[in-house]
Amino acid sequence: MIAELGLAALWLCAALAVLQLIGGALAQRRDTASGLAAMVRPAAMLQGLLAGLAFACLLWVFAVTDLSVKLVATNSHSLKPMLFKLSGAWGNHEGSMLLWVTVMALAGGLIAMVEKRLPEKTMQATLAAQGFVAIGFYAFLLISSNPFERLAVAAVEGQGLNPLLQDAGLAFHPPTLYFGYVGLSVAFSFAVGALLTRNVTPEFARVMRPWVLGAWVFLTLGITAGSYWAYYELGWGGWWFWDPVENASLMPWLAATALLHSVSVLAARDALRTWTIMLGVVAFSMSMLGTFLVRSGLLTSVHAFAVDPERGTFILFLLAIYIGGALLLFGLRAGHVREGERFQLTSREGALVFNNVMLSAILGIVLLGTLYPLLTEAFDVRVSVGPPYFNPVGAIFTIPMLLVMAVGPLLRWRRDSIERIKLPIAIVTSIIVSVAVLAALMGDIAVLPLLGLCVAIGLAVASFLPLRGRNLLRVPIATWGMVLAHFGIAVALFGMASDSAFTKERLAALQLGEEVTVGDWRVTLDGVDPVAGPNWTAMEAQVSAWRGSGAPILLLPQSRNFWAPPMQTSESALATQWDGQLYAVIGNRTEDGRWQLRVWWKPFVTFIWYGGLLIALGGALAAIGRVMADLKRRSVRARANSRRTERRAKGFA
Amino acid sequence: MRWTLWVPLALFTFFLGLAAYQLSQPKDDVIVSGMIGKPLPQFSLEPISPDRPGVSTADFQDGTPKLLNIWASWCLPCIAEAPHLERLKEQGVQIIGIAIRDKPEDVARFLNRHGNPYTRIGSDDLSAIQFELGSSGVPETYVIDGDGMIRYQHIGDVRAEHVPMLIQQLEAAR
Numbered sequence: 001m002i003a004e005l006g007l008a009a010l011w012l013c014a015a016l017a018v019l020q021l022i023g024g025a026l027a028q029r030r031d032t033a034s035g036l037a038a039m040v041r042p043a044a045m046l047q048g049l050l051a052g053l054a055f056a057c058l059l060w061v062f063a064v065t066d067l068s069v070k071l072v073a074t075n076s077h078s079l080k081p082m083l084f085k086l087s088g089a090w091g092n093h094e095g096s097m098l099l100w101v102t103v104m105a106l107a108g109g110l111i112a113m114v115e116k117r118l119p120e121k122t123m124q125a126t127l128a129a130q131g132f133v134a135i136g137f138y139a140f141l142l143i144s145s146n147p148f149e150r151l152a153v154a155a156v157e158g159q160g161l162n163p164l165l166q167d168a169g170l171a172f173h174p175p176t177l178y179f180g181y182v183g184l185s186v187a188f189s190f191a192v193g194a195l196l197t198r199n200v201t202p203e204f205a206r207v208m209r210p211w212v213l214g215a216w217v218f219l220t221l222g223i224t225a226g227s228y229w230a231y232y233e234l235g236w237g238g239w240w241f242w243d244p245v246e247n248a249s250l251m252p253w254l255a256a257t258a259l260l261h262s263v264s265v266l267a268a269r270d271a272l273r274t275w276t277i278m279l280g281v282v283a284f285s286m287s288m289l290g291t292f293l294v295r296s297g298l299l300t301s302v303h304a305f306a307v308d309p310e311r312g313t314f315i316l317f318l319l320a321i322y323i324g325g326a327l328l329l330f331g332l333r334a335g336h337v338r339e340g341e342r343f344q345l346t347s348r349e350g351a352l353v354f355n356n357v358m359l360s361a362i363l364g365i366v367l368l369g370t371l372y373p374l375l376t377e378a379f380d381v382r383v384s385v386g387p388p389y390f391n392p393v394g395a396i397f398t399i400p401m402l403l404v405m406a407v408g409p410l411l412r413w414r415r416d417s418i419e420r421i422k423l424p425i426a427i428v429t430s431i432i433v434s435v436a437v438l439a440a441l442m443g444d445i446a447v448l449p450l451l452g453l454c455v456a457i458g459l460a461v462a463s464f465l466p467l468r469g470r471n472l473l474r475v476p477i478a479t480w481g482m483v484l485a486h487f488g489i490a491v492a493l494f495g496m497a498s499d500s501a502f503t504k505e506r507l508a509a510l511q512l513g514e515e516v517t518v519g520d521w522r523v524t525l526d527g528v529d530p531v532a533g534p535n536w537t538a539m540e541a542q543v544s545a546w547r548g549s550g551a552p553i554l555l556l557p558q559s560r561n562f563w564a565p566p567m568q569t570s571e572s573a574l575a576t577q578w579d580g581q582l583y584a585v586i587g588n589r590t591e592d593g594r595w596q597l598r599v600w601w602k603p604f605v606t607f608i609w610y611g612g613l614l615i616a617l618g619g620a621l622a623a624i625g626r627v628m629a630d631l632k633r634r635s636v637r638a639r640a641n642s643r644r645t646e647r648r649a650k651g652f653a
Numbered sequence: 654m655r656w657t658l659w660v661p662l663a664l665f666t667f668f669l670g671l672a673a674y675q676l677s678q679p680k681d682d683v684i685v686s687g688m689i690g691k692p693l694p695q696f697s698l699e700p701i702s703p704d705r706p707g708v709s710t711a712d713f714q715d716g717t718p719k720l721l722n723i724w725a726s727w728c729l730p731c732i733a734e735a736p737h738l739e740r741l742k743e744q745g746v747q748i749i750g751i752a753i754r755d756k757p758e759d760v761a762r763f764l765n766r767h768g769n770p771y772t773r774i775g776s777d778d779l780s781a782i783q784f785e786l787g788s789s790g791v792p793e794t795y796v797i798d799g800d801g802m803i804r805y806q807h808i809g810d811v812r813a814e815h816v817p818m819l820i821q822q823l824e825a826a827r
Binding site: 274278281282285292296298312313316319320323324327328330331334335371374375377378588591 | 655658659661662665666668669671672673674675676779
């Protein structure tokens with residue numbers, strides 16, 4: 001019954017999305033308040049409500065393990081812990097698509113409810129675009145991926161969930177990324193609405209900005225969580241593999257980063273109009289492209305959990321309609337958007353444009369590297385593009401961008417001179433040079449990590465310079481957000497550079513009681529015992545590690561065997577110190593009874609994820625600051641309006 | 654500079670064409686061994702079944718082409734291919750088996766139930782030889798010529814329609 005209720009809600013949602021599209025389209029020709037046009041906002045709100053209901057129904061059938069529902073039978077198991085039963089709802093193709101449309105419908109409902117600043121015509125065009133995008137996804141769900149499909153005969157027991165996905169980190173990783181992708185869909189709809197009504201104004205940028213910032217915060221969190229998950233769950237000791245699926249999440253992030261900076265320029269200075277629109281389209285295109293690459297199986301990836309070429313065809317079709325349509329509209333309409341304000345090269349805008357160009361270049365590089373195998377395969381050549389391409393080529397654009405990022409926030413809007421900020425430039429340059437000299441003296445460090453260390457430390461100091469000489473209590477929250485986010489980039493970069501420069505690795509086959517050293521750690525294998533969990537058994541090693549004369553740390557890496565579905569995973573054991581992480585993985589037993597143990601000492605590797613969190617926190621502060629400022633402006637305007645009407649009323653009296 | 658506004662659409666159209674073309678192509682997920690055309694690696698595997706000797710590289714160098722079958726008692730497709738291996742044996746083909754990550758008692762049970770087409774069976778309990786052969790799964794069947802050169806690799810279970818093809822490959826390896 002619950003499953004049927006969910007399905008019915010989905011059909012109603014699809015119908016409401018159609019209504020939203022037709023109403024919004026009619027509003028462009030006729031009056032915005034008449035007939036169907038007036039239904040656009042209520043339809044969007046109701047759609048949000050019903051999509052929420054449909055998703056709640058899916059959670060329910062997973063929570064009670066209703067094995068007559070096909071999706072539950074194939075992805076869940078009655079013995080799974082409750083958290084993983086629930087996360088199983090979106091740990092598969094159908095459920096994750098439902099999560100996607102639900103978040104999208106909720107976002108649509110929210111803008112329909114609260115957003116009143118833009119001309120009604122633009123709003124209706126925006127909601128129509130949102131409805132149009134939603135229709136495609138509802139069609140996808142209802143026609144080819146019904147999450148509520150029943151089995152003719154209920155299964156006796158579920159088939160379980162991929163053990164790699166049974167992890168608390170992963171319960172949250174996909175939803176956060178989806179919030180990000182969907183936030184970008186709102187930006188996309190705003191961009192399309194603005195193009196349709198030729199209404200690209202600073203007001204439009206201010207309306208779009210919180211959505212872009214919000215999406216960006218979630219994408220940052222999602223990528224950070226995903227990277228940490230890959231780091232400790234896959235047991236390879238790496239945190240980024242340039243895998244197509246990772247790139248699929250990085251590309252929207254790069255586009256969104258460019259977009260949030262260009263949106264700021266548009267909001268503050270009324271410049272970069274067409275560019276901002278373009279980025280709005282590109283950012284969402286990248287999230288759809290990511291979905292396509294992950295699910296079509298076109299590119300081979302370690303992450304491809306939900307591959308199906310037929311679904312690929314469907315998503316490609318959606319891509320063609322939405323992205324193709326938006327780019328067509330862009331080609332037709334962008335020429336009619338009035339040119340924005342001009343500015344000098346040496347100005348805040350100039351620095352932001354530079355940042356945008358560099359981010360776009362990096363995006364292009366990642367996109368090219370990701371799609372390149374697809375291109376060569378058409379000529380029957382199989383290649384795999386990896387770190388040797390991405391790292392150096394990406395660095396060519398990243399390092400100049402980070403250098404400009406260090407001084408950009410110190411520049412004034414519109415027109416400025418390097419002369420005025422020569423002191424901060426001198427400070428940052430001297431820090432970078434002295435770190436370079438120091439690091440070069442310390443030992444043999446490869447060029448890229450060395451550059452990374454220098455720029456990271458320079459940028460860390462530079463990110464606080466915009467606060468110099470200001471009363472810290474009066475600095476706007478959004479500025480704190482920027483400072484924190486830029487500082488977060490420096491922290492993450494430091495972690496990355498330090499990890500690749502200083503990591504020590506040791507692979508050994510040990511007898512019980514034998515000791516190895518890795519870096520300045522001494523590591524002993526004390527014992528290996530079988531242990532059991534709710535749906536797995538494992539061999540667990542007791543590994544103690546010392547540094548200097550300190551107390552020993554106990555590490556318990558496991559080699560786990562899940563039985564539903566049967567699969568072996570290695571659970572790494574991590575010991576986090578302030579200056580890095582000790583990472584241990586237990587392997588197989590060799591023929592002569594020794595155990596393979598792999599141990600890494602990774603100095604400051606945790607800074608990568610601390611940095612990611614700081615960036616997200618900065619983004620969140622910026623979003624909060626902007627929304628609060630908007631609310632304040634709105635209430636000031638409302639008060640002024642009411643005073644005016646009051647005065648007028650008195651005048652007439 | 655109006656034309657620049659159309660660049661994104663042009664690039665996107667190119668991508669669409671490429672992706673559509675690739676989707677229309679049959680997806681080839683088979684990972685072919687890089688060892689084809691090369692001699693067998695040197696190995697010597699212990700027996701796992703009391704009535705069949707173990708396997709070493711020298712066993713393939715007696716001048717007669719043979720099949721090398723990588724299998725395991727825990728592998729379901731191996732049950733499916735058992736009758737077809739039996740057919741090959743009836744036609745005079747020598748099949749040497751390598752049991753992957755297996756136990757003697759499981760092997761005995763499997764051979765009792767599904768027949769024993771093998772002249773020799775070696776035990777590869779860490780998949781070491783399997784990896785050296787460039788095999789990525791079970792079952793796989795290799796055609797080895799009389800000098801111990803790997804001539805052909807069949808990935809997946811041997812079905813009825815593969816029997817004549819494998820015999821042809823063995824003839825070609827003579």
